[in-house]
Amino acid sequence: MNFQLPVKGGVFAIAGVYVVVIVILLLITIKQNSTMNKLRTEIKSMQTELNSLQDAVQMVKQFRQKQQDLQHKIGIVGKLNVGRLNEAKILDNLALSVPDYMWLVNVKQSGNQLSISGVTFSNVIVADFMRNLERDPYFGNVILKVIEKKTLLQHDIMEFKLSCSIKI
Secondary structure, X not given: OOOOOOHHHHHHHHHHHHHHHHHHHHHHHHHHHHHHHHHHHHHHHHHHHHHHHHHHHHHHHHHHHHHHHHHHHHHHHHXXXXXXXXXXXXXXXXXXXXXXOEEEEEEEEXXXXXXXXXXXXXXXXXXXXXHHHHHOOOEEEEEEEEEEEEEEOOEEEEEEEEEEEEOO
């Protein structure tokens, strides 16, 4: 069977197909425009949210910097407190190590070394002082540098200089 459309009917059919195709393309274009508009709106919304999050990120960075500064300051204060207490303990233990009839004239600290000079009436008292320092947990390596016999107001005295290390 040979089927032929009449010329007028064929034109209408082809025109109808074109109209349907154009309508379908128009609907697809409208749908895509709608989707693009929706995506643009989402992009703007996300951009606004990103901007607000950038402010939050900046605040967090500032907070972390302040936290680091505070931790640094706390560390410095802690070190100062430790040093302050150590020196007080050293001086306290040094004072407790000094026997009767001995007077310290000069005490100098240089790093972990103490240089001590003083006067007393006897070599035995100097030896007692050195033993006391050796027994103390804060001191060690006690070395007698000089001991000299001198006369002061018609009394024999012993001037001495010694050094020791600090064990802190």
